Amino acid sequence: MAGRKQFDVDEALRGAMLVFWRWGYSEASIDRLTEGTGLGRGSLYGTFGDKSALFRKSLERYAQTYHPLYEQALSGPHSSPGAVVAAYLGVTLNRIADPDVPDGCLLTMSAAQLPALDAEGQAMVRAMIATLRGMLEQALRAAGAGEREAAELALCTLATNKSLAVLSRAGFSGEELSTVAAVAAR
Amino acid sequence: MAGRKQFDVDEALRGAMLVFWRWGYSEASIDRLTEGTGLGRGSLYGTFGDKSALFRKSLERYAQTYHPLYEQALSGPHSSPGAVVAAYLGVTLNRIADPDVPDGCLLTMSAAQLPALDAEGQAMVRAMIATLRGMLEQALRAAGAGEREAAELALCTLATNKSLAVLSRAGFSGEELSTVAAVAAR
DNA sequence: CGCATCTTGGAACGATCAGTACAAGATAGT
DNA sequence: ACTATCTTGTACTGATCGTTCCAAGATGCG
Numbered sequence: 343m344a345g346r347k348q349f350d351v352d353e354a355l356r357g358a359m360l361v362f363w364r365w366g367y368s369e370a371s372i373d374r375l376t377e378g379t380g381l382g383r384g385s386l387y388g389t390f391g392d393k394s395a396l397f398r399k400s401l402e403r404y405a406q407t408y409h410p411l412y413e414q415a416l417s418g419p420h421s422s423p424g425a426v427v428a429a430y431l432g433v434t435l436n437r438i439a440d441p442d443v444p445d446g447c448l449l450t451m452s453a454a455q456l457p458a459l460d461a462e463g464q465a466m467v468r469a470m471i472a473t474l475r476g477m478l479e480q481a482l483r484a485a486g487a488g489e490r491e492a493a494e495l496a497l498c499t500l501a502t503n504k505s506l507a508v509l510s511r512a513g514f515s516g517e518e519l520s521t522v523a524a525v526a527a528r
Numbered sequence: 529m530a531g532r533k534q535f536d537v538d539e540a541l542r543g544a545m546l547v548f549w550r551w552g553y554s555e556a557s558i559d560r561l562t563e564g565t566g567l568g569r570g571s572l573y574g575t576f577g578d579k580s581a582l583f584r585k586s587l588e589r590y591a592q593t594y595h596p597l598y599e600q601a602l603s604g605p606h607s608s609p610g611a612v613v614a615a616y617l618g619v620t621l622n623r624i625a626d627p628d629v630p631d632g633c634l635l636t637m638s639a640a641q642l643p644a645l646d647a648e649g650q651a652m653v654r655a656m657i658a659t660l661r662g663m664l665e666q667a668l669r670a671a672g673a674g675e676r677e678a679a680e681l682a683l684c685t686l687a688t689n690k691s692l693a694v695l696s697r698a699g700f701s702g703e704e705l706s707t708v709a710a711v712a713a714r
Numbered sequence: 715c716g717c718a719t720c721t722t723g724g725a726a727c728g729a730t731c732a733g734t735a736c737a738a739g740a741t742a743g744t
Numbered sequence: 745a746c747t748a749t750c751t752t753g754t755a756c757t758g759a760t761c762g763t764t765c766c767a768a769g770a771t772g773c774g
Binding site for chain 4: 715716717718719720721722723724725726727728729730731732733734735736737738739740741742743744
Binding site: 451 | 550551552554555636637639640641642643644653654657680683684686687688690691692693694695697698699704707708711712
């Protein structure tokens with residue numbers, strides 16, 4: 343009991359993000375979220391609002407944490423469009439290999455479970471995918487890809503990113519995921 | 529009320545399969561399953577057992593329905609490994625475009641939601657993925673691919689298959705999905 | 715017809731769900 | 745130190761979850 347918050351909001355948000363990450367939206371019950379954040383129900387609802395709002399804030403935190411990694415990887419200079427793809431997927435592979443953060447990817451998991459989200463959540467997921475796609479396309483053009491090639495490669499790289507998350511979730515090894523990424527960057 | 533079953537078991541199973549397909553395991557409530565199959569609760573449980581068993585039977589029916597399509601597409605003869613990949617992904621694209629069967633793919637969705645399944649369900653999903661992978665590898669070897677190339681391409685084609693389902697679920701157009709498939713078969 | 719067997723819909727179960735209410739405790743300003 | 749304000753844990757709500765139970769009705773066999 344306290345008069346000032348007894349937890350770090352961002353750290354709690356990270357905990358919530360990991361729960362959504364691990365379990366997906368439907369299976370991320372409030373009980374699991376309280377356990378994952380270390381907060382009581384009162385603090386959870388008082389700070390973040392309902393489950394849907396907490397999910398969206400988790401998505402935002404996800405973006406704040408990981409988009410810079412992708413941006414940096416894409417910022418170049420790159421010798422070829424293939425190098426851009428390799429750099430992008432390299433970030434994904436590193437993330438999947440991170441022992442602090444279990445396999446999978448909040449965004450991808452969300453994309454696969456859109457029917458479980460409400461309208462606001464769905465819109466945010468779609469918007470984030472569009473953002474990543476735009477970042478990729480721009481970097482590919484900067485690396486010398488033509489308009490058409492940039493669009494095509496951005497789409498396919500996004501696709502590979504999604505497949506890496508799903509395969510990781512399905513138990514494929516890091517070596518196998520690396521192979522998939524390497525072929526995509528070829 | 530009846531003494532003999534008043535519904536077709538296989539047709540009911542198809543209905544259940546579509547519900548799991550559309551909603552994923554967690555969001556496929558018994559109410560949705562009774563609506564999707566047209567059965568009452570008593571008939572559902574009496575015929576198929578609990579939700580987990582119904583899911584596994586839906587997976588079996590899925591395999592019985594769609595594996596032959598993939599087998600036929602893979603049966604060749606094919607002029608090159610790339611043709612095998614194109615044939616395989618063509619089946620997936622056709623399935624996604626089928627208006628009778630909403631976008632997405634039960635198996636892929638299941639792979640992305642493994643934590644929601646019990647041990648038996650998880651094992652069956654993994655086994656089905658392994659089966660498809662084996663089918664692909666064999667067909668690729670038959671099309672002249674080397675041992676290493678066959679393994680690599682089978683893995684990547686499986687990856688593309690998964691990504692197609694996720695992207696479709698995320699609202700990407702049929703044209704975009706075709707592009708992804710075409711690049712993968714290149 | 716009479717009886718056993720099976721099917722069926724609906725009622726009901728305990729568990730869990732997301733979300734709310736609130737009293738008790740801790741702080742900050744005065 | 746007093747008070748207003750905020751935070752926190754817990755008890756609680758109504759809804760929904762998966763599941764079980766059962767009486768009523770339909771069938772097949774003698």
